[in-house]
Amino acid sequence: MAHVRVAVRVRPLSSRERREGAKIIVNGDDRNVTIQDIRVPEHPGCDHRARYKHFRLDECFFSDGERASQQEQVYASLGRPLLDDVLAGYNGCLLAYGQSGSGKTYTMLGNPELLQKLSAAGSECTMSLSCVEVYNETVRDLLMRRPQGLRVREHPQTGPYVQGLGMHLVSCAAELRSLLTRGMSRRQVGATQLNGASSRSHALVTREG
Structure with missing residues (x-):
């Protein structure tokens, strides 16, 4: 049976946001989040439901x-339990979703020590890694020397797959980190108001073992 957990992470204000006098409008506790809509004026007759949105999640x-x-x-709350399930033979997926500049890449890859733990946890099995980008409806293998468009196919037993996508064997954290660094450096980027070097694509890193 599939099990889905949903968490939210609130990043600190950037230096630009602090200079412009911005303030954090997301508050809450371990499992509850309240988002304040500052566009709705606050006055005695204000509809509280219009100004504040409340959400309950698994983790905050x-x-x-x-x-x-x-x-x-x-990592301990979200990554480790998922990793344990994968090592037990179950499929698993960790997805970061949010607007440009919200901290998705940092949350997924920001601490190199986590790669060491991932490598150690998989020391008794064979691991292979692929890194694929989806940009403007084009699928590219980011670990190819010259990434080019690939086709998505449907397998009658295992489901959708990317034809020609390379799977790279890894035996230690250093190899894993090297492949991730190479793949991330080849992503499509562009400047936005929130991030001067924003990733303009969806990137998928998959591991099999």
Whole structure:
């Protein structure tokens, strides 16, 4: 049976946001989040439901004060249980979703020490890695010397797959980190108002073992 957990992570204000006097409008506790819509004026007759949106999730990670969450905490709560399930033979997926500049890449890859733990956890099995980008409806293998468009096919037993996508064997954290660095450096990027070097594509890193 499929099991889905949903978490939110609130990043700190950037230097530009602090200079412009921005403020954090997302608050809450370990499992609840409240988002304040500052476009709705606050006055005695204000509809509280229009100004504040409340959500309940499985996990909430914040960046301020005593609630500040480090990479290790996020990994221990979300990554480690998923990794244990994968090593037990189940399929698993960790997805980061959010607008440009929200911290998706940092959350997924920001602490190199986590790669060492991933490598150690898989020391008794064979691991292979692929890194694929979806940009403007084109699928590219980011670990190819010259990434080019590939086709998505449908296998009658295993389902969708990318034809010609390379799978690279890895035996240690250093190899894993090298492949990830190479793949991420080849992603399509472009400047936005929120991020001067924003990734303009969806990237998928898959591991088989």
